[in-house]
Amino acid sequence: DAGITQSPRHKVTETGTPVTLRCHQTENHRYMYWYRQDPGHGLRLIHYSYGVKDTDKGEVSDGYSVSRSKTEDFLLTLESATSSQTSVYFCAISDPSHSTDTQYFGPGTRLTVL
């Protein structure tokens, strides 16, 4: 299994509070991604990173920001959490120099916003 960890694994928070989820990898992969998973929608891309300090928006980026100051860490921040952001969040990594476009996923973080 790819060395990807996510923290926390579970979190319950209240509407309006900031929340930061962390993805950590030990594979030295260049690309990192944040997805959210909701019933009936599969996984949808929130943000992605193609290198340190290089990030861009995905399909459902509103209300989320990201940062990547080191190759191994990719942070997802909800500046002011809303109930619509209750979801399961997955981090993924890939590196085209290893295996073109194959993404490997972390175990997920279940976030509940009350």
Added chain:
Amino acid sequence: AQSVTQPDIHITVSEGASLELRCNYSYGATPYLFWYVQSPGQGLQLLLKYFSGDTLVQGIKGFEAEFKRSQSSFNLRKPSVHWSDAAEYFCAVGCTSYGKLTFGQGTILTVHP
């Protein structure tokens, strides 16, 4: 924009029966195609992938998939299902720009003994 459709939300099969999960995609160029499996409470595990070449690809756990360009399909098959195959299955198409994936809605597989 690329898209993926998995027409079947839920499929039930008996153990030992054959399985086919459908996937249709829309993409402007030659696609990179993937099947992932997710057991309850777990992350996604790659079953198989198609980049180019042979249109019939073999994966882990006895699964295979066939790429049919004329039908824009990438259906997943297994000749004999085991109870441990019960899970949710996701088809995805990959974009050449930074490897971004677009997923289908998923198909939940239930296996009856």
